[in-house]
Amino acid sequence: AAFGDVGGGGLRGEGQQEQKQEKYGVDCRPRAGGDPAPLAINNVLKRHWVPACAGTTVHAVLLLLLLLLPFTTQAAAPDIAEGRQFLKTWLTALEQRDGARLASLIDDKATFKVLWLDSSPPKTFTLNKTDYLQQLRAGWRFYTEEKIETGDVTWQADPATGLLKARFRIRQTRLFFGKPTGESHEMEMHLGNTGNALRLTGLRTQARMW
Secondary structure (H helix, E strand, C coil), X not given: CCCCCEECCEEHHHHHHHHHHHHHCCCCXXXXXXXXXXXXXXXXXXCECCCCCCCHHHHHHHHHHHHHHHHHCCXXXXXXXXXXXXXXXXXXXXXXXXXXXHHHHEEEEEEEEEEECCCCCCEEEEEEHHHHHHHHHHHXXXXXXXXXXXXXXXXXXXXXXXXXXXXXXXXXXXXXXXXEEEEEEEEEEEEEEECCEEEEEEEEEEEEEC
């Protein structure tokens, strides 16, 4: 009675043991005291019965690693079509001096690194998002007739970081208290998906003024 009801030419408990041995091999036998309770990992993974066999621990670990793989996949970099549309929106906001629109396109943790080639020796400045926008707004107070020109853009997706990089030359001309002036940049923009939107996560530039 301890193994189950008698009937059909044998004990049900013995038949279940034979089925488990046939499924998992003759070396697989139940633990003393019965099979262990199913293992619950978290709400994502379902419960699984693990037989008490030689090598079971290794097999169970490999199974869990395979189940967890989809949750640790690296995010893909944005595609180039998205990048082209972003750059178009960015340049339009610059030309229209739309500070609010530019702010929405920049990640809060973005950094701006400027290598100033006119100084001797060249100096590097690092700005955060707030600093960068303040510099732009300060210039807009005094600059007039500003024009922006860009050269060819080279795009590069970086799967390791999930970023899309754009390299190009940008030239800005303007009047400063009626005097022609301007600056040129060899620029590299880093774009990534943050907050469910494509944003600027970093900018590197080598700048000259005249």
